[in-house]
Structures are given as structure tokens and as C-alpha cells.
Amino acid sequence: MAGNLRKVTHLGKVGGLRKVARLARRRPRVDLSHPARSPLGSSVVNCVTYRDGVRVPEGSDLVDAVKRVRKNGDGFVWLGLHEPTDQEFAGIAELFDLHPLAVEDAIEAHQRPKLERYGETLFAVFKTVCYVEHEELTATSEVVNTGEIMVFVGEDFVITVRHGMHGSLGPLREGLESDPQQLAKGPAAVLHAIADHVVDDYLLVTDSVQADIDQVEMDVFAENGARADPGRIYQLKRELLELKRAVVPLGRPVEDLATRPIRVVDPEIQAYFRDVLDHLMRAKEQIAAFDELLNSILQAHLAQVTVAQNEDMRKITAWAAVIAVPTMVCGVYGMNFDNMPELHWRFGYPLVIGVMSVACLVLYRGFRRSGWL
Numbered sequence: 001m002a003g004n005l006r007k008v009t010h011l012g013k014v015g016g017l018r019k020v021a022r023l024a025r026r027r028p029r030v031d032l033s034h035p036a037r038s039p040l041g042s043s044v045v046n047c048v049t050y051r052d053g054v055r056v057p058e059g060s061d062l063v064d065a066v067k068r069v070r071k072n073g074d075g076f077v078w079l080g081l082h083e084p085t086d087q088e089f090a091g092i093a094e095l096f097d098l099h100p101l102a103v104e105d106a107i108e109a110h111q112r113p114k115l116e117r118y119g120e121t122l123f124a125v126f127k128t129v130c131y132v133e134h135e136e137l138t139a140t141s142e143v144v145n146t147g148e149i150m151v152f153v154g155e156d157f158v159i160t161v162r163h164g165m166h167g168s169l170g171p172l173r174e175g176l177e178s179d180p181q182q183l184a185k186g187p188a189a190v191l192h193a194i195a196d197h198v199v200d201d202y203l204l205v206t207d208s209v210q211a212d213i214d215q216v217e218m219d220v221f222a223e224n225g226a227r228a229d230p231g232r233i234y235q236l237k238r239e240l241l242e243l244k245r246a247v248v249p250l251g252r253p254v255e256d257l258a259t260r261p262i263r264v265v266d267p268e269i270q271a272y273f274r275d276v277l278d279h280l281m282r283a284k285e286q287i288a289a290f291d292e293l294l295n296s297i298l299q300a301h302l303a304q305v306t307v308a309q310n311e312d313m314r315k316i317t318a319w320a321a322v323i324a325v326p327t328m329v330c331g332v333y334g335m336n337f338d339n340m341p342e343l344h345w346r347f348g349y350p351l352v353i354g355v356m357s358v359a360c361l362v363l364y365r366g367f368r369r370s371g372w373l
Contacts, residue, residue: 043081043082043083043084043085043088043089044079044080044081044082045080045081045082045162045169045170046078046079046080046170046173047062047065047077047078047079047080048077048078048173049065049068049069049075049076049077049078050075050076050077050078050183051069051072051074051075052074052075052180052184053179053180053181053182053183053184053185054177054180054183055177056075062077062079062095063095065077066095066096066156066157069156069157070156075156076155076156076157076158076186076187077156077157077158078157078158078159078160078173078187078190079092079157079158079159079160080159080160080162080169080173081159081160081161081162082161082162082163083109083161083162083163084106084107084161085107086107089103089106089107089161092159096121096152096154096157096159097119097121098118098121098152098159099118099119099121099123101118102116102118102121102123102152105123105125105150106123106150106152106161107161109148109150109163110148111125111148111150112125112249113125113126113127113246113249113250113253114249114253115252115253115256115257117262120154120155120263120264121152121153121154121264122151122152122153122154122191122262122264122265123150123151123152123153124150124151124153124191124195124253124257125148125149125150125151125253126148126149126150126151126194126195126198126250127146127147127148127198127245127246127247127249127250128146128147128148128149128162128164128166128167128198128201128246129144129145129146129147129201129202129205129243129246129247130144130145130146130147130166130167130201130205131143131144131145131204131205131208131209132144132145137212137215137216137232137235137236138229138231138232138235139229139231139232139234139235140231140235141232141235142239143209143212143235143236143239144205144209144239144240144242144243145164145166146164146242146243146245146246147162147163147164147165147166147167148162148163148164149161149162149163149167149169149194149198150162150163151190151191151194153187153188153190153191153264153265154187154264155186155187155264156187157187158187158190158191160190160194167198167201169194169197172193172194172197175193176189176190176193185266185268185269186264186266187264188264188265188266188269189269191257191265191269192257192269192272192273192276195254195257195273195276196272196275196276196279198250199250199254199276199279199280199283200279202243202246202247202279202280202283203279203282203283203286205243206243206283206286206287206290209236209239209240209243209290210286210290212236213236213290213293213294213297216228216232216233216236216297217293217297219232220233220297220300220301220304221300228301230298230301230302233294233297233298233301234298236294237291237294237298240287240290240291240294243287244287244291247280247283247284247287248284248287250280251277251280251281251284254273254276254277254280255277257270257273257276258270258273258274258276258277259274314372315372315373317372318363318367318372318373319373321363321367322360322363322364322367325356325359325360325363326356326359326360329352329355329356330356333352
């Protein structure tokens, strides 16, 4: 079924959908579960029908699959898309009677995490995150990369629209198919699995970010911590802010899914959403703690820089005092007056050099003893 959907998404009429979809029967099946984008050049990643939690063997087009599900009154269709265009999504929106505002949000992306109801359809937006591996954290290192997953949930269908090059739902689909009892609970089970998958990724990313924060903290409080690059701290704060924008706004939608009665969400599934909410709160608390810790690290670094500057100023002052003694003596005897003490004495020059050396040595030892040098 998935092989021919690259043409299905280019048509805006249901009749055209049916005509083109029949071509699938003459094409070999292509597994599109894992690639970020279909190798056929379409936005369609996969399209599967499930009945009683089991994948139904393919052999009919998308329109026939939807009609059969609605006629029998059981099962649902799961359609996965990756960054569809207006033209690609037009026919699908008409077939499933999706609200234009939700369709616009799904195509344009860059949405805030939210949960909205349009008639009998539930529309949810999730921000996906992934940790960007790097050998060394610098002031320009990318730490967190974000994407989006939009989910349309109806009585007999689930449509997932993914934006970004990470967060593939292929492994998630396989995990659900290995648990037919859970998948048999309908489209809401898929919505829960996606929410749980996204929130679990939040926890994985926060654990990885914590390792970067620990490394920065060690560098700041090291012996030469004042020389640490403050740009790394600011970069971590910027990346943490991006993570915060993905995690914090999701609290209200998940809470609604866990507590408020929603027609397409079975009360049995709501218990699972409470577990997701618990994990989400943990991620939010970690991010808040990281933000406070980075503020403390930054303040400690600035304090260390101030102390180091004071140390440098004391050293400069001490050396200036030491150098001032010979400078003063040389300045006095460089005035070239005729009547000056010891000016024409044979041992005058060695005596002046000796006095300057002793004075400088006394000052140096005094400053060393007081910790200025």
C-alpha cells in the first residue's frame, strides 16, 4: 500500500485517489517504516490498517481501507507522513475531513506543543528533541536538536506528520505491533505511545545535557577555572532554553489527556497518560534545576574572574612599587647638578647600585610575605 502513496498525496479528489492507488497491486512492497523520508520521493512513510491490534495484510488502496474499516466498525488506519506539502496533503485532508486550521499547522510546522479538538478529531503537537553528539563542548556547539510530530486522531484513523530528520516512528510502530493487546485499544493507544516516546527522549536528552553541565562545572572550579571559556556556559543556557520550549508547554496537553474526558481517548488509556505526565514533570524539574545550576556556575565563574583580576592588579602594583625605587634614585641622580652628594666619589656608583638592589629586595620579600607576589 505504501509504495503507491507517493502519487496518492498529489491528488485532491477522492476519485483520483482510488484510481491511482490501484497501481499498488502491481508494485512490490517497500518497507518505509524507518527512513526519515520515503525513498520513492513522497512524503508518505507508511500506511497500515490494524484490526484487533494486528496488522491487516495489504492489498487494497487507501480509500478502500478506510471504507472497510468504517463499514466493519472496528480497526483503524495509521498513515505516517514526513514534511508533506500543501498539494501532497490536500487529498488526505479531504478524505479524513481534517480541519483546515489543523492542516495548516501540520504543514507549516514550528508550532508550540498543544492539544486541540476539531469536531470528532483530536489534533496534538509534540516537540521532539535529540542530543547532538560532540567531542568537545565549545561556545558554538549544537547540543539539542528539535523537530515536531503532529498527530491527528479520530475514531478509526491516526495520521502522524513528522518534521525534522530525527524521531523516526518506525521502531515505535514495531514495538506497538509486538503488543497487539495494547494496539487493540485503538488510535488512542498510538497517541499514548507517541507521547511516551517523545517524553522518554526528553529524559534521555536531559541526562546527556547533565554530563555537559558537569564537565563545565569541573572546568570552572578547576585550578585555572577563571580562564575557562564563559561562552560554553552561555551556549548551554541557549540550548537548555530550546529544550525548555519543547518540554514545558507540553504539560497542559498531557494533563488534559490524563484527566479530562475526551471521546477518542478511552478512560483505560488515560491511566497510561498519567504515567507520561509523571515522566514529563520529572523532565521539567531537571531542566529547571539545570537552569539554576548554570546560573550558579556562571556567577561563580564571574566571581573567579573578579578575584583573578584583583590578583593581577596586586601583582602589577607590587612590581610597580619595586620598580619605582630604582626609577626614583636614577631620576634624582640624572638631573646633572654640579653640587650633588657623592657625585664625584669613586665608590658612588657601586653604592647607589647596592642601595637600589637592597631596597628592591626588601620590597620584594615584603610583598611575597603578604601574598602579593
